[in-house]
Amino acid sequence: MTERTLILIKPDAVSRGYIGEVLGRIERKGLTIAALELKNVSNELASSHYAEHAERPFFGSLLEFITSGPVVAAVVEGPRAIAAFRQLAGGTDPVEKATPGTIRGDLALETQENLVHGSDSAESAAREIALWFPELSNA
Numbered sequence: 705m706t707e708r709t710l711i712l713i714k715p716d717a718v719s720r721g722y723i724g725e726v727l728g729r730i731e732r733k734g735l736t737i738a739a740l741e742l743k744n745v746s747n748e749l750a751s752s753h754y755a756e757h758a759e760r761p762f763f764g765s766l767l768e769f770i771t772s773g774p775v776v777a778a779v780v781e782g783p784r785a786i787a788a789f790r791q792l793a794g795g796t797d798p799v800e801k802a803t804p805g806t807i808r809g810d811l812a813l814e815t816q817e818n819l820v821h822g823s824d825s826a827e828s829a830a831r832e833i834a835l836w837f838p839e840l841s842n843a
């Protein structure tokens with residue numbers, strides 16, 4: 705059973721030169737890149753993407769961060785792709801939650817600047833893929 709997830713290589717990872725590092729880890733896990741784009745993020749897209757966090761105190765700061773430079777958006781495919789990428793990413797806080805061996809655990813220090821995003825459920829993945837790659841959604 706194959707599954708699709710939406711991942712983002714956030715502006716901190718792009719500016720630190722980690723596009724290849726992140727894509728390499730995805731490929732080494734055995735997942736497939738089904739769509740890939742380097743993209744400047746509008747405020748509108750950022751707000752829709754992070755709508756679930758609109759009431760959080762860090763929302764403004766998060767939008768500023770995610771629109772601060774280009775991101776790489778990708779659709780990643782494979783068996784249990786959603787959980788598999790969340791495993792590769794590690795927990796949200798790169799120090800307290802992400803373990804060594806994960807992208808965040810190995811390469812990040814800050815909860816906000818934590819390098820990557822991955823959809824957290826099948827529903828989120830469908831919503832986020834439609835948002836970032838509308839041409840892929842044939843609904």
Ligand code: GDP
Pocket residue numbers: 757762765766795796815816817818820821822824
């Ligand atoms: P994720 O699913 O692991 O990316 O984490 P969440 O969905 O909880 O949060 C979305 C993103 O908001 C995270 O990846 C961080 O970039 C950022 N974030 C989460 N919690 C905090 C926080 O407490 N402070 C700040 N400044 N940013 C946060």
Ligand code: MG
Pocket residue numbers: 824
């Ligand atoms: Mg999340």
